Amino acid sequence: MTDAPLNDQELSLLGEFDTPTICNALEIVCPERRALGFTVRHLHCAFPALAPMVGYARTARVRAAAPPAAGNQDQTARRLAYYRYIEDAPGPTVMVIEDIDTPPGFGSWWGEVHSNVHRALGALGVVTSGSMRDLDVIAEGFQLLSGSVSPSHGWVHLVDCGTEVNVHGMLTCSGDLVHADRHGAVIIPHGVARQVAAAARLCMRREKPILDACKSGDFSVDLIAKALAEAEDIH
Numbered sequence: 001m002t003d004a005p006l007n008d009q010e011l012s013l014l015g016e017f018d019t020p021t022i023c024n025a026l027e028i029v030c031p032e033r034r035a036l037g038f039t040v041r042h043l044h045c046a047f048p049a050l051a052p053m054v055g056y057a058r059t060a061r062v063r064a065a066a067p068p069a070a071g072n073q074d075q076t077a078r079r080l081a082y083y084r085y086i087e088d089a090p091g092p093t094v095m096v097i098e099d100i101d102t103p104p105g106f107g108s109w110w111g112e113v114h115s116n117v118h119r120a121l122g123a124l125g126v127v128t129s130g131s132m133r134d135l136d137v138i139a140e141g142f143q144l145l146s147g148s149v150s151p152s153h154g155w156v157h158l159v160d161c162g163t164e165v166n167v168h169g170m171l172t173c174s175g176d177l178v179h180a181d182r183h184g185a186v187i188i189p190h191g192v193a194r195q196v197a198a199a200a201r202l203c204m205r206r207e208k209p210i211l212d213a214c215k216s217g218d219f220s221v222d223l224i225a226k227a228l229a230e231a232e233d234i235h
Helices: 008-014 019-029 072-087 112-120 190-214 221-232
Strands: 053-063 093-099 108-110 123-132 143-149 157-161 165-167 170-172 177-181 184-188
Touching: 008 053, 008 190, 019 177, 019 184, 019 190, 053 072, 053 123, 053 165, 072 157, 093 108, 093 165, 093 177, 108 112, 108 143, 112 123, 123 165, 123 177, 170 184, 184 190, 190 221
Parallel strands: 053 093, 093 123, 108 123, 123 143
Antiparallel strands: 053 157, 053 177, 165 170, 177 184
């Protein structure tokens, strides 16, 4: 399998499945990742009805509990370099942002202004251990998955970008392929990305006999045993 970026059609196919189904599919195509590569704690989802995000990670670290060591001009230059880092990436992009305060979420990097800036730069949304705010005026179509909700931005500022980050247990490098929805997020390894949609469909076919048995109105252990055997024969 090639590690080349997926085209729009291939990304769209992955977007047809929710993130739990993608996790199920990854258990088939790369079982060694069954216990890693996904968020393991709750994330607040601002817009549960939005379609899943499927895009390439742009990473950064922020903090908000204390002022930045650099002066305002240095912070402006750092932020502009961060925006260029996003702008120069092949899209679509998903922001993956680690808040390194302890605990994270003291102040929000994400609200009306930053959601609009990132949306204009081509980002689909963000997965962050930090906080979000301004929920009534977020950029249209921009998804927010955050560790908390906070009214203030405190001293929030950029620490660095493009490095490996850890968001609720999901280690992410710049350029990783991310699938995320209201359930959380998972990294799809590049080497198996083109196998995942077919594996997801296989998972759904294997689940169907079991679900049909549950909804039959004549459920029994014998019936579920038959359904489980039927599911195992689906390839």
